[in-house]
Amino acid sequence: MKNMGFRWYGSKDDxxxxxxxxxxxxxxxxxxxxxxxxVGAIWPKEKIAALKKQVEDAGLKLExxxxxxxxxxxxxxxxxxxxxxxxxKETIKNLAAYGIKVICYNFMPIFDWLRTDLHYQLPDxxxxxxxxxxxxxxxxxxxxDSVRNDxxxxxxxxxEPERLATIEKLFKAYADVDERKLxxxxxxxxxxxxxxxxxxxxxxxxxxxxxPRPLFGxxxxxxxxxxxxxxxxxxxxxxxxxxxxxGSLGENPTNNVPEIIREFVKKDRAPFxxxxxxxxxxxxxxxxxxxxxxxxxxxxxxxxMKALYDTGFDGYIRPDHGRMIWGEQGxxxxxxxxxxxxxxxxxxxxxxxxxxxx
Ligand code: DNO
Numbered sequence: 001m002k003n004m005g006f007r008w009y010g011s012k013d014d015x016x017x018x019x020x021x022x023x024x025x026x027x028x029x030x031x032x033x034x035x036x037x038x039v040g041a042i043w044p045k046e047k048i049a050a051l052k053k054q055v056e057d058a059g060l061k062l063e064x065x066x067x068x069x070x071x072x073x074x075x076x077x078x079x080x081x082x083x084x085x086x087x088x089k090e091t092i093k094n095l096a097a098y099g100i101k102v103i104c105y106n107f108m109p110i111f112d113w114l115r116t117d118l119h120y121q122l123p124d125x126x127x128x129x130x131x132x133x134x135x136x137x138x139x140x141x142x143x144x145d146s147v148r149n150d151x152x153x154x155x156x157x158x159x160e161p162e163r164l165a166t167i168e169k170l171f172k173a174y175a176d177v178d179e180r181k182l183x184x185x186x187x188x189x190x191x192x193x194x195x196x197x198x199x200x201x202x203x204x205x206x207x208x209x210x211x212p213r214p215l216f217g218x219x220x221x222x223x224x225x226x227x228x229x230x231x232x233x234x235x236x237x238x239x240x241x242x243x244x245x246x247g248s249l250g251e252n253p254t255n256n257v258p259e260i261i262r263e264f265v266k267k268d269r270a271p272f273x274x275x276x277x278x279x280x281x282x283x284x285x286x287x288x289x290x291x292x293x294x295x296x297x298x299x300x301x302x303x304x305m306k307a308l309y310d311t312g313f314d315g316y317i318r319p320d321h322g323r324m325i326w327g328e329q330g331x332x333x334x335x336x337x338x339x340x341x342x343x344x345x346x347x348x349x350x351x352x353x354x355x356x357x358x
Contacts, residue, residue: 001350004343005029005064005318007334011054013154016336018058024340026347030055031064031104031318035155039163040071040084043091045098052098064272064316065095066104066243067157067207070189075109076173077185085189089196096200102271102316104243106207107186109174109218110167112158113210113248114143118150118332119324120288128323129333130281130288131211131251140167140216154331171216179219183230186221190235197239205241205272206231210248212255224252225260228269238268245274247320250299251287253280257299258307265311273308275346276320277301289321289333292342305349309357319343 006021008014008030021027032055034047055062068091071084095103106112120130136143144164147156155161163170177185190204197204212223221227228242242264249255264270277297279290290297308317322338324330 001026001317001347002314003029003063003316004347005031005316006339006343007031007066007318008055009033009154009331009334010035010051014334015330016334018055018060020336022059024343027343028061029064029316029318030058030060030062031066031316032062033065033067039069039160040073040087042087043068043094045094048094048098048100062098063100064102064104064318065100066272068092068095068103068105069112069158070105070107072110072163072170072173074189075107075182075185076177077181077188078173081185081188085192088189089193092193092196092202093200096202100202102203102205104205104207104272106158106209107182107189107221108158108209109177109182110170111140111143111215111218114215115147115332116143117288118147122288122323126323126325126338128289129321130286132281132286133284134286136215138216140171151332152329156332174218177219179221182219182221183234186231187234190240194235194237194239198237203239203241203271205243205270207243207274208245208248210245211251212248213252224249224255225263228260228264232264232267232269241269241271243272243274244270245276245320246299246301246304247274247276247278247289250278251285253285253298258303261304261307261313262311265308265313265315270313271315273313273315273317274320275301275304275317276322276342289323291323291338292319292345301346302349302353305346306353309350309353317346319346 074081115129116135117130119127209220278287279297319342321333328335
């Protein structure tokens with residue numbers, strides 16, 4: 001696939017090197033971010049320029065940023081949001097100046113993605129991440145502690161300790177933010193930033209809630225196709241788009257992921273795809289992440305790639321979380337080997353589907 005990417009956490013914070021990424025066949029893009037700019041602050045041009053240069057010097061491209069996170073004040077709808085929105089617009093302009101085409105973001109309150117196990121053991125001796133509802137205690141502090149203890153010393157994306165240190169305050173601030181209010185605040189944000197995106201040619205790609213269900217009583221606004229239709233209607237523009245994360249959406253067995261792809265790629269609302277597989281471990285929807293192959297999980301990756309092919313998808317795609325295999329140690333979900341195998345598999349499916357249609 002022409003825009004196959006690999007998520008990278010930067011030379012300070014990722015044990016994987018750009019040279020290693022460059023050697024994964026069929027990989028042209030790095031999906032990157034600045035991890036040392038506090039949420040809500042403007043991303044400085046010099047830092048973007050330095051990242052861009054580093055990636056290009058390694059023979060790769062940087063056109064997708066994941067994520068520019070959204071300050072909680074915007075999601076809560078506090079008066080201070082206007083300043084954070086202005087900052088966000090400046091960040092969009094600065095990123096556009098360095099050729100960024102897509103910004104992946106999410107609108108999840110407090111927590112980004114959430115797993116109850118970061119090292120779920122598989123029978124072949126590898127491990128990956130899992131979510132088991134029964135393991136989620138009532139007190140959110142427990143999950144914060146367990147994620148911190150199990151993350152091998154890395155700060156996982158969306159789990160910044162400074163922010164989570166104020167967890168009680170944050171929960172209080174969200175007390176009267178229900179789904180309706182969160183949607184209103186999202187519309188306010190989109191109405192403010194999409195004109196800037198249009199002028200500067202940067203497409204927003206919202207990431208689904210992961211897992212796609214309410215947790216700790218917090219509202220969730222991107223769980224399924226119905227939510228997506230509401231979001232697309234909030235601001236009619238192809239710049240108001242989605243990241244279709246096959247794993248996150250697939251974690252709800254009633255979501256038909258290939259159908260979602262067909263609908264939203266056709267409507268030109270899906271500039272970015274996260275391709276991964278998950279495996280359900282019981283009928284309650286508990287799951288672990290799996291190798292990318294259809295045979296290893298509950299999602300049909302052939303149907304997913306075929307839906308992309310049939311709808312003429314020409315956006316950006318990356319493999320998502322992989323297992324830890326071959327003794328690799330590193331950031332849970334973001335090792336080198338299994339994600340590289342994922343790329344090879346996805347590219348293989350793509351070649352087969354493409355040639356079959358020639
Ligand atoms: C987890 C990722 C998420 C994703 C954000 C996008 O590994 O899928 O952290 O990057 O939700 O804003």
